[in-house]
Amino acid sequence: xxxxxxxxxxxxxxxxxxxxxxxxxNTLHTPLMSGTNAIHGIVVLGGLLLMHIASGVLEHVLLxxxxxxxxxxxxxxxxxxxxMLAMFKRKPEPVGEAAPxxxxxxxxxx
Numbered sequence: 001x002x003x004x005x006x007x008x009x010x011x012x013x014x015x016x017x018x019x020x021x022x023x024x025x026n027t028l029h030t031p032l033m034s035g036t037n038a039i040h041g042i043v044v045l046g047g048l049l050l051m052h053i054a055s056g057v058l059e060h061v062l063l064x065x066x067x068x069x070x071x072x073x074x075x076x077x078x079x080x081x082x083x084m085l086a087m088f089k090r091k092p093e094p095v096g097e098a099a100p101x102x103x104x105x106x107x108x109x110x
Contacts, residue, residue, distance in 0.1 A: 030084055031084065039077075
């Protein structure tokens, strides 16, 4: 493929990606981005597989940068997902306050 075809595909992919993401509601944006960041594991794996094929110093440097950024994105995706899921966990009851509020109020009324 020629460089013009590659640039056209890149521009169209960026446009389609922007349009798709802009239509996502705010409540789904964090889970979507979290999952997308986790998919960057493919970038890490691809970079590692290409390391032995690379012949020049520039290729090795670019692959190291790709693996580094991919790894950061994977870790970030899992941290965001963990933090998001922690928001849905129930908080433990403090010791000594295990009685329901209604039972406490009935005891005070007597």
